[in-house]
Amino acid sequence: MTAPLAVEGPAAPPRSNGELVFAAPWESRAFGMAVTLYDSGAFQWPEFQAALIARIGAWEAAGPAREPWSYYHHWLAALEDVLTATGTLTPDELDTRAETLTHRPAGHDHGHPH
Structure with a gap:
Protein backbone atom coordinates (compact mmCIF):
# COMPACT_ATOMS: atom_id res chain seq x y z
CA MET A 1 0.00 0.00 0.00
CA THR A 2 1.40 3.35 -0.96
CA ALA A 3 -1.40 5.63 0.29
CA PRO A 4 0.03 8.07 2.84
CA LEU A 5 -2.50 7.43 5.61
CA ALA A 6 -2.74 10.00 8.37
CA VAL A 7 -1.85 8.60 11.79
CA GLU A 8 -3.51 11.43 13.71
CA GLY A 9 -6.11 14.08 12.98
CA PRO A 10 -9.58 13.99 11.45
CA ALA A 11 -8.57 11.96 8.39
CA ALA A 12 -6.80 9.23 10.38
CA PRO A 13 -8.51 5.83 10.15
CA PRO A 14 -9.49 4.00 13.35
CA ARG A 15 -6.66 1.99 14.89
CA SER A 16 -6.09 -0.31 17.83
CA ASN A 17 -2.51 -0.97 18.93
CA GLY A 18 -1.37 0.69 15.71
CA GLU A 19 -3.38 -1.65 13.46
CA LEU A 20 -6.30 -0.54 11.29
CA VAL A 21 -9.68 -1.52 12.72
CA PHE A 22 -12.76 -2.44 10.69
CA ALA A 23 -16.10 -3.15 12.38
CA ALA A 24 -17.66 -4.79 9.30
CA PRO A 25 -16.43 -6.34 6.04
CA TRP A 26 -17.79 -3.45 3.94
CA GLU A 27 -15.49 -1.05 5.81
CA SER A 28 -12.36 -2.94 4.80
CA ARG A 29 -13.65 -3.13 1.22
CA ALA A 30 -14.29 0.64 1.13
CA PHE A 31 -10.80 1.20 2.53
CA GLY A 32 -9.28 -1.15 -0.05
CA MET A 33 -11.16 0.47 -2.94
CA ALA A 34 -9.85 3.91 -2.03
CA VAL A 35 -6.26 2.73 -1.65
CA THR A 36 -6.40 0.69 -4.87
CA ALA A 58 -20.02 18.64 7.78
CA TRP A 59 -21.02 15.82 10.14
CA GLU A 60 -19.63 17.73 13.12
CA ALA A 61 -21.42 20.93 12.04
CA ALA A 62 -24.76 19.11 11.82
CA GLY A 63 -24.94 19.03 15.62
CA PRO A 64 -27.60 16.99 17.40
CA ALA A 65 -29.55 16.26 14.20
CA ARG A 66 -26.64 14.36 12.66
CA GLU A 67 -26.44 10.67 11.87
CA PRO A 68 -24.54 8.39 14.29
CA TRP A 69 -20.74 8.50 13.87
CA SER A 70 -19.24 6.15 11.29
CA TYR A 71 -15.73 6.90 10.07
CA TYR A 72 -16.09 4.59 7.09
CA HIS A 73 -19.41 6.13 6.00
CA HIS A 74 -17.48 9.40 5.73
CA TRP A 75 -14.60 7.55 4.02
CA LEU A 76 -16.93 6.08 1.40
CA ALA A 77 -18.74 9.38 0.84
CA ALA A 78 -15.38 11.14 0.39
CA LEU A 79 -14.35 8.49 -2.14
CA GLU A 80 -17.58 9.07 -4.04
CA ASP A 81 -16.97 12.83 -3.95
CA VAL A 82 -13.45 12.45 -5.35
CA LEU A 83 -14.45 9.95 -8.05
CA THR A 84 -17.20 12.23 -9.33
CA ALA A 85 -15.06 15.40 -9.02
CA THR A 86 -12.26 13.81 -11.07
CA GLY A 87 -14.69 12.47 -13.67
CA THR A 88 -13.73 8.87 -12.95
CA LEU A 89 -17.44 8.17 -12.48
CA THR A 90 -20.49 10.27 -13.21
CA PRO A 91 -23.05 10.61 -10.41
CA ASP A 92 -25.41 8.35 -12.44
CA GLU A 93 -22.72 5.67 -12.83
CA LEU A 94 -22.01 5.87 -9.12
CA ASP A 95 -25.71 5.50 -8.27
CA THR A 96 -26.07 2.53 -10.62
CA ARG A 97 -23.06 0.75 -9.10
CA ALA A 98 -24.24 1.45 -5.56
CA GLU A 99 -27.71 0.13 -6.40
CA THR A 100 -26.22 -3.06 -7.86
CA LEU A 101 -24.10 -3.65 -4.77
CA THR A 102 -27.02 -2.92 -2.44
CA HIS A 103 -29.07 -5.70 -4.01
CA ARG A 104 -26.43 -8.42 -3.74
CA PRO A 105 -27.38 -11.12 -1.27
CA ALA A 106 -25.60 -11.26 2.08
CA GLY A 107 -22.39 -13.26 1.84
CA HIS A 108 -22.32 -12.99 -1.97
CA ASP A 109 -18.54 -12.71 -1.99
CA HIS A 110 -17.86 -15.57 0.36
CA GLY A 111 -17.43 -19.09 -0.96
CA HIS A 112 -20.06 -21.65 -0.14
CA PRO A 113 -18.93 -25.18 0.75
CA HIS A 114 -20.20 -27.84 -1.60
Whole structure:
Protein backbone atom coordinates (compact mmCIF):
# COMPACT_ATOMS: atom_id res chain seq x y z
CA MET A 1 0.00 0.00 0.00
CA THR A 2 1.40 3.35 -0.96
CA ALA A 3 -1.40 5.63 0.29
CA PRO A 4 0.03 8.07 2.84
CA LEU A 5 -2.50 7.43 5.61
CA ALA A 6 -2.74 10.00 8.37
CA VAL A 7 -1.85 8.60 11.79
CA GLU A 8 -3.51 11.43 13.71
CA GLY A 9 -6.11 14.08 12.98
CA PRO A 10 -9.58 13.99 11.45
CA ALA A 11 -8.57 11.96 8.39
CA ALA A 12 -6.80 9.23 10.38
CA PRO A 13 -8.51 5.83 10.15
CA PRO A 14 -9.49 4.00 13.35
CA ARG A 15 -6.66 1.99 14.89
CA SER A 16 -6.09 -0.31 17.83
CA ASN A 17 -2.51 -0.97 18.93
CA GLY A 18 -1.37 0.69 15.71
CA GLU A 19 -3.38 -1.65 13.46
CA LEU A 20 -6.30 -0.54 11.29
CA VAL A 21 -9.68 -1.52 12.72
CA PHE A 22 -12.76 -2.44 10.69
CA ALA A 23 -16.10 -3.15 12.38
CA ALA A 24 -17.66 -4.79 9.30
CA PRO A 25 -16.43 -6.34 6.04
CA TRP A 26 -17.79 -3.45 3.94
CA GLU A 27 -15.49 -1.05 5.81
CA SER A 28 -12.36 -2.94 4.80
CA ARG A 29 -13.65 -3.13 1.22
CA ALA A 30 -14.29 0.64 1.13
CA PHE A 31 -10.80 1.20 2.53
CA GLY A 32 -9.28 -1.15 -0.05
CA MET A 33 -11.16 0.47 -2.94
CA ALA A 34 -9.85 3.91 -2.03
CA VAL A 35 -6.26 2.73 -1.65
CA THR A 36 -6.40 0.69 -4.87
CA LEU A 37 -7.89 3.58 -6.85
CA TYR A 38 -5.25 5.91 -5.45
CA ASP A 39 -2.50 3.41 -6.33
CA SER A 40 -3.87 3.20 -9.89
CA GLY A 41 -3.68 6.99 -10.27
CA ALA A 42 -7.42 7.71 -10.21
CA PHE A 43 -6.86 10.63 -7.79
CA GLN A 44 -4.25 12.30 -5.63
CA TRP A 45 -4.23 11.44 -1.93
CA PRO A 46 -4.47 15.09 -0.78
CA GLU A 47 -7.73 15.36 -2.77
CA PHE A 48 -9.13 12.39 -0.92
CA GLN A 49 -7.94 13.63 2.48
CA ALA A 50 -9.53 17.03 1.86
CA ALA A 51 -12.83 15.39 0.85
CA LEU A 52 -12.73 13.17 3.95
CA ILE A 53 -12.00 16.10 6.26
CA ALA A 54 -14.85 18.07 4.61
CA ARG A 55 -17.27 15.17 5.13
CA ILE A 56 -16.27 14.81 8.78
CA GLY A 57 -16.51 18.59 9.26
CA ALA A 58 -20.02 18.64 7.78
CA TRP A 59 -21.02 15.82 10.14
CA GLU A 60 -19.63 17.73 13.12
CA ALA A 61 -21.42 20.93 12.04
CA ALA A 62 -24.76 19.11 11.82
CA GLY A 63 -24.94 19.03 15.62
CA PRO A 64 -27.60 16.99 17.40
CA ALA A 65 -29.55 16.26 14.20
CA ARG A 66 -26.64 14.36 12.66
CA GLU A 67 -26.44 10.67 11.87
CA PRO A 68 -24.54 8.39 14.29
CA TRP A 69 -20.74 8.50 13.87
CA SER A 70 -19.24 6.15 11.29
CA TYR A 71 -15.73 6.90 10.07
CA TYR A 72 -16.09 4.59 7.09
CA HIS A 73 -19.41 6.13 6.00
CA HIS A 74 -17.48 9.40 5.73
CA TRP A 75 -14.60 7.55 4.02
CA LEU A 76 -16.93 6.08 1.40
CA ALA A 77 -18.74 9.38 0.84
CA ALA A 78 -15.38 11.14 0.39
CA LEU A 79 -14.35 8.49 -2.14
CA GLU A 80 -17.58 9.07 -4.04
CA ASP A 81 -16.97 12.83 -3.95
CA VAL A 82 -13.45 12.45 -5.35
CA LEU A 83 -14.45 9.95 -8.05
CA THR A 84 -17.20 12.23 -9.33
CA ALA A 85 -15.06 15.40 -9.02
CA THR A 86 -12.26 13.81 -11.07
CA GLY A 87 -14.69 12.47 -13.67
CA THR A 88 -13.73 8.87 -12.95
CA LEU A 89 -17.44 8.17 -12.48
CA THR A 90 -20.49 10.27 -13.21
CA PRO A 91 -23.05 10.61 -10.41
CA ASP A 92 -25.41 8.35 -12.44
CA GLU A 93 -22.72 5.67 -12.83
CA LEU A 94 -22.01 5.87 -9.12
CA ASP A 95 -25.71 5.50 -8.27
CA THR A 96 -26.07 2.53 -10.62
CA ARG A 97 -23.06 0.75 -9.10
CA ALA A 98 -24.24 1.45 -5.56
CA GLU A 99 -27.71 0.13 -6.40
CA THR A 100 -26.22 -3.06 -7.86
CA LEU A 101 -24.10 -3.65 -4.77
CA THR A 102 -27.02 -2.92 -2.44
CA HIS A 103 -29.07 -5.70 -4.01
CA ARG A 104 -26.43 -8.42 -3.74
CA PRO A 105 -27.38 -11.12 -1.27
CA ALA A 106 -25.60 -11.26 2.08
CA GLY A 107 -22.39 -13.26 1.84
CA HIS A 108 -22.32 -12.99 -1.97
CA ASP A 109 -18.54 -12.71 -1.99
CA HIS A 110 -17.86 -15.57 0.36
CA GLY A 111 -17.43 -19.09 -0.96
CA HIS A 112 -20.06 -21.65 -0.14
CA PRO A 113 -18.93 -25.18 0.75
CA HIS A 114 -20.20 -27.84 -1.60
